[in-house]
Amino acid sequence: MRLNRNDIVGLAVLWVIGYAAAIYASKPWMTAWSAAAFAAAAAGVMALRLPKRRWIAAALVAAAACCYYVDTDRRNSTALPAAAAAAAHGSQVSVAGTLASPVAVDGDRASFELRVSQLGESGSEAGAAEGAPPEERVQVSLRLLSPAEQTAAASWRRGDRLAMQGELQEPAAARNFGGFDYRSYLRQQGKHWLLVVKGVQQVQHGPPAPISAALTSPRLAAERLLRTTDALRGYLGSRIDEIFTPEQAGFMKGMLIGLTDDMDPGRYSQFSNLGLTHILAISGLNVAVFLGVLIWMLKRLGLPKETYLLVAVFLLPFYILLTGASPSIVRAGLMTMIGLLAVRKNRIKDILQIACLVGLGLLIWNPYYLLDVSFQLSFLVTLGLIVGVPRVTALLPLKNGVLRNTAAITLVSQLVSFPVSIYYFNQFSLLSWLANAALVPVFSLLIFPAGLIATCLGLVYVPLGRLGAWVTEMGTGFVFRIVEWLDQWEGFRTIWPSPSVFWIVVYYLLLAGICGGLERLVRSRRVQNEDGTPQLDAPAPGRSMFTRYGTSSAAVIALGLGWLGLLYYGYTPDRWSSEAYVDMIDVGQGDSILIRTPAHKYILVDGGGTVSFRKPGEEWKLRRDPYEVGRKTLVPLLKKRGVHKLDAVILTHEDADHSGGLQAVLEDIPVEAFIFNGTYKSGPQVEKLFRTVIDKKIPLISAAYGKTLRMDNRTRLDFLAPLPENGQLMAGRDSSRDASGSGQPAFPDQRTAGKTGAEFAPSAAQDNYGSTDNPIVLENEQNGVSVVFLMEMEGTRWLFTGDMDVKAERRVMELLQSRNSVPGTHGTKLPQSDTGAKEPDGTEDGTPQTPGIDVLKVAHHGSKTSTGSEWLGYWKPRTALISAGVKNMYKHPSPDVVARLERNDIRVLRTDLLGEIQLLVKNGEIYVRSVLSGKPAASGDS
Template structure:
């Protein structure tokens, strides 16, 4: 605290962030901008009058000012559309006409054009309502390939009149899932507009007037021109990688390469940050020194260059932070005021948080400042501790930087990304110096040379490509070492706080121990007040043990949880069911999938990184919930809405066993899935009606369909619904029936099988005789509630108390069928639907089944 008192700007910034955090996790409606201003006046008066106890009181008042400032900004972050008009909008979307101006570049990807509009008015139901320049996110579906060129010609600032469907962004539909509504709100956006065809848009080019909009238009055009020139300079497979690293343009970056770098903890290389700023300034200063410019001159030139470089690279929070810090540092160096880097960082953070309080919730802002703070405070200290272990100063500096950055960023990284590679430190230690000291400067030089003369830049680009290939080969080899990749569940805030507290404690004790040995003093330090000895080695061992215990708890927080849970994940029009048994086994039934319909000659509609349920939704959810491995994956059948998402699961997660229906549906997607499973040596189990299979002491399952006679041969079957795997699950005294997309004929076969094997259901899971009221507690309704299954005979036999329907919201098939819903209602069966409720979770407790639904919409 005494050190902080010597740095009032740093202390003030910390208190300001504290106020923001309190505002995020609590709410005091009376604390607004008005009360915040009054508290600020009181703070100034108390400090000016030098009243006794002013320091703690002023600190408390500053926290209150920050609380009110954040809450006031948050309360004003609402749509300009009056509430009465919002209530007239259809929740599923209303046809409107929007008038406004483009407020972002237009991104064209396949058959989709995306951009934001600064909306002036919106017209619907014959009336016009002002929006006052509110931001609206637009998704325009392109109907013909020629429309790509038309949409690409639209520019920021152009006037636009667009007719489409206006709706509110979708909230998270799964527990812990991505909340698109919250994400857009943090970017001051409250509405989505979907339209089809450029004919729905009337665009008028903006008049050339000097101003902010015109500057941004020039910047967009410059970025586009640089992107096209870099396509000529660098080989096609690497142009996207170099664009991401040099100008922050990620549109052409290979998604697979990004995933690889993410798993190895190298995404900071692909995101413009302080590293890029440092190299950029180093190249610029080096060139200007060779030109014999004075120090004052080249520092001033660099200050003026940085704002343009920030804009050119996309102005993300990390690059804004690094750019502003560099500008302040350069100005201080030019004026001879360079004393404390912490003050510079605090000033920049304060400026950014005043400009946009929501920056505090941005992962790039958090990681950028956290790592920078760690490097400022930790590298020299750790370097001193490692001096006796690592004699070489170069190796010691590299080890210190790598260790500090990895340890400091670890909790935030697993909070957002839920993965960590034990090889991350090695990848960073080896590749970051090569990329920052060779690839990045050479890439800048190649780009500048290519702007002047393309063949010169292209020659350098070919040389860089050889080095990039070596880098990619290295990352490929590291990624194949799957045993080093760890999946971490999202930690709680208390766990993160304890992590940093113990980390500081370890450093403090380690330093005391090292200093004692260096001075030749005893390690048992005596306190003159208490006359007791403080055993430094013992306390260091205890603190390290507590730290390791904390990591162990964070890695498997549910280790001692003996509650079974079945999670019907909302994957849209498809199935994905995750089961956690009382002893921590994980079973995944199906993986959802994205249905695509393409006619011959429509390859232009393909997007560079299309939405895929497995990679974008299912795998992130599994990681967030701490699923380190899947003990069993059951693919009920091979239709795309059940099997499509399993490719990402098989590629990114450990699968111990894979059960399928024993048939094969021809298609590239199915071939890829089974090739991945075979390559990763996953045992393939054809399902057949046999005996009960024990998963743990309280969980077992029994396959009811397909029958035994079909299990010995692999048939090619195009129509898969009738071949769905059907099985019973018994867990903690409850019984569940999972049905895939089975049809009426399959239901009859299963009923005949059950009547021929009554021993399967002679006793309920608790060991008592079967209760006549219900044979199963929960029935998964087949085929998303289609009329092709769930007959009255089927329901009469199983007599479930609860039915779960996995079905997509507003699907085009009309699922679930009204007849099926009527039969369920007449049978007094409670129905849970993912289209209305989002994810449905059912916990098995001693008192019965506990239900949770993500959405409250009836």
């Protein structure tokens, strides 16, 4: 039985469908044997020419693919025996093996992959306690203790033999809903363990296996080839560093040979915002340009067509290895090799068939490629260009052929890649179309070839390479300025929540329907002249153009409206939902809380932060792209959840573990109002934060006792602190000093309500407090002046406390008791906390009542300096939230505080144990779920 063009395409589609089904459904009987049985049955059905054989065979092929994926996934488990794996988790072990990847040295960290040959208990010879088959691979994270250790680790090469002692850990799973899952990421690479090693002194380094061993072992031969490729790649990278300026070298290494370690993170962010990261990634564009330059050079040498095509085929695998062998470059390289061989034999095949055949082969080789974003974008865009560009080109009413082709390629690639891009990256720039149309040809036709030629010249003679690099840098510098200018237009950036798979499928179906409908509509309006040229057909007498073509036009219009409606729904899928929620995001040792009101208003309380304890002389420990919780965790989560703007950001105080992550938030997400405690803590991080607020013209509002923020008719925030004391602006600080020490505010005073969509005003008792002539004052001890507020939302009551201490708790209680009321109660009798029920407005009672709240955000991560017994007795919360990092150095939360909460029958929810905690407010009830717990339960349940 011979497969035709449609069979290859259909087989690839069915294989993908089978894999997709396997991701959502797995059964014990799905094994490699059942996959083989289904495949054999499909072949038999086709060979016997049974009725409806194509439908039956299609179902059997999809079933075979499903079983194959399930079997592969089931086999992807640790090769260590179960008992050893259980005992090794979190324990010190001795490991011996072979270095199976290049060593990535970044600051005081080195990371690499180790193929384990022996494993034993710490202190024993590796392998004395337990053996491990060579298939077991672990990811090693080595902490470097000195610059000399940096140099030593950087000298190790793939294939070297290493023995080391360290702590064997299970990789961390996602700790936030929709967050990055490191455990799953490593598992898709076949790695199940993380070995943490402290210091190079824990590592014994040995030479690789001799070359003679590689002659008898295919694995060692491949290892030796990769070792040589790594060395050549490193040499090329060093030569690029030598001929290009530091600003350009990292960019060129990424574009030419796929080394992205030295790329400027800020530059990468600019390209990412404009949808231009495919220029920086090694892909089909690089293969095409490399092949074009190579064939041009071979032609200049006078080689015949058959010879230079064959040389190109042999050199392409080398180029694939040299550039890192990512899924996108493997796809492009294999397709190009097959195409060149077909051209050489004058048997050129359908390029769509070649693409599907390559994709099918890669998916069989590694089923996890289906989950790789590089693989997905590479094949989707390639298939879209193959199928769509000829059709779209015929539809565009442009006379210039080059312009028409460029527009068609840009339009198709943007439309096809859009769903996958927003699924993973949750943003799309409306300038992406323009940027790609204008800049991709410049990179592919000018900058990439020029950079490649400059590098080749530099390999021959460095000064000559520098001359070529100088010419190249003039072009890249001009492009960089254009990218910077386009990136400044922040209003064109749009934020999209991650759509469902169903939404993506419907998107592509509607897009295909629109394209097909337009193609049929245009074809139906054309007739052939005698010379075969197309010409518009005139309508028949008595029949209008709409009558003749109205049905087709209506179908296209209907599909177009459906597609636009789908986009609108994808942009705001929860537009018609009135559910409110409070998310305590797991940002490690810090605080960050996202509040969504019933009217879709978003409030972010604090942003976490990464605290650095670097000392003078430890600059070598700094990483090229250090982890920053706002940029790496908080902003991606906000985008993934479709937060298009924040109606208010509340900074409770300016310590780094609450304020550090807000810098990235302000830079990437529109903010309508910034509320803080009216003080300033000296330091470059806080200064940069407030400068960003002012530069972006965000209203800067100082919170204080008595002020009220109404977000909507069902959400109200009453601020309880900072407090006035003895005529000072705020308690616990010297009002005679300001941020600069000169008696003047450190920043321009912009504390106005602004256009927040919410009402921010002091209560009647405090309408003169906090007026705009109050200066911002210096306060380095921030905990005592934290912003504290009581929130009433959808019939529930919440108390947010920042890092307030016991002294501040006592002052708040004394003030509330002295005034015989609690803000937000409007003189009503407050409910008792045992029921959580609310008295209706108007049941006034002159007797002061003990306030009751549903949820308390425990101050200062559960420190023993906060959350006193009087405070708990006053508010009587039902649930307590504690944000603390796993195994944090401060040992938060304090066991005394946890015991105090439990003695008061308060349910305790901790991010260090549960990960992110989401509290859904619905019909006056609060439902809780967390990343590391089971299904949702009412907040009052244990």
